[in-house]
Amino acid sequence: MGVSFDQLALNKALLEKHGARLRGVILNKVEPSKYDMVKDYYGRQLQALWGTPLLGCVPYQDGISRPSLNGFKNLLSGEFVAGEDHAFRTFDSTRLIVSQGDEDKTIYDKVQGQLVITLSSRNDVIESMLRNQLEVLQTSQGTQDLRQGLVLVGHNPPSKGSVEELRKAGIPTVFVKKGESEETTGMFEVMKAMTAFTQKHDYDDQDRLSETMDLIERNIDFDTLSRAPPFGGQMAIRLGELVRW
Structure with missing residues (x-):
């Protein structure tokens, strides 16, 4: 003091x-x-x-101090591709996924309140998040939600099929266009910016x-x-x- x-x-x-x-x-x-x-x-x-x-x-x-997904979206000049109704959701933890499932099975774990950052081409990660969310919704008869969030980084956006499933599951998802190919460099840039980010108040929040x-x-x-x-x-x-x- x-x-x-x-x-x-x-x-x-x-x-x-x-x-x-x-x-x-x-x-x-x-x-x-x-x-x-x-x-x-x-x-x-x-x-x-x-x-x-x-x-x-x-x-x-x-x-109050935790960043919202909408805050990250604005920071990264991204766009919502699913779950915009949950734009102001905040998270208990953040995980950057670059490893493959055969290297680290924990990337598919069911984690409450987690924001995942990964490549837009990682269909395996998207599918695991969908599977976990639907399992919780079915088990709780729609009364509980994993409160997940997803930031997809890459040259190409996720497939239309994946976007539709993410919308149905209510998982807020932001796509950030980075690089000329599907490489991890852009993800580290994104993570660095997110780590240094300070959330400002938003009138709509x-x-x-x-x-x-x-x-x-x-x-x-x-x-x-x-x-x-x-x-x-x-x-x-x-x-x-x-x-x-």
């Missing part, structure tokens, strides 16, 4: 250098296990050293927006924020909007 406080002190000095005043502090993405300790420490230190209130302490929430707004509303003191100078009662701050009195 000492390091982060030092960084905050540097930011405060920079504000003052340009004639701005620090009205309050909001901490974001606080480790949940350290939330109470961080909130107490910063609240006391800010008030004692600078007379500045801690206006909010927002805990890190994994579900209503579940994520609602979850974020609820998190902010519960962890930021809007009453104190609305009274903080230079507003001083001149404004009322509501979640998602600033309304002048």
Whole structure:
């Protein structure tokens, strides 16, 4: 915490250098296990050293930070070929498949909430995902879903037959055109970009927006924020909007 406080002190000095005043502090993405300790420490230190209130302490929430398949699609300039209804699905894990089935049988395992990245020519992987999904749907009588996702990379899109089956199974699938042939180089480029990607909020991703707004509303003191100078009662701050009195 000492390091982060030092960084905050540097930011405060920079504000003052340009004639701005620090009205309050909001901490974001606080480790949940350290939330109470961080909130107490910063609240006391800010008030004692600078007379500045801690206006909010927002805990890190994994579900909000996870990229959606639609986010990856936009990042990679891809296109949905199936399952666009699940465009904003997020995943528990991601797997890049380049090995063959006879080398690694685990590529066909049934894994809940997994995003698979592979070549668009890998019909064996597509078929295994379809098989696993249909098995779960049949066993649960349509009440459960593996919540899978698929990113297909290559020069040619998947076959029409595969696309139709993926649509029927409800597996959201993005095709990313890369290279002049079916080679793995493009997949590694895709994976590198996805690993470095930071999800931004999308207006159409209503579940994520609602979850974020609820998190902010519960962890930021809007009453104190609305009274903080230079507003001083001149404004009322509501979640998602600033309304002048």
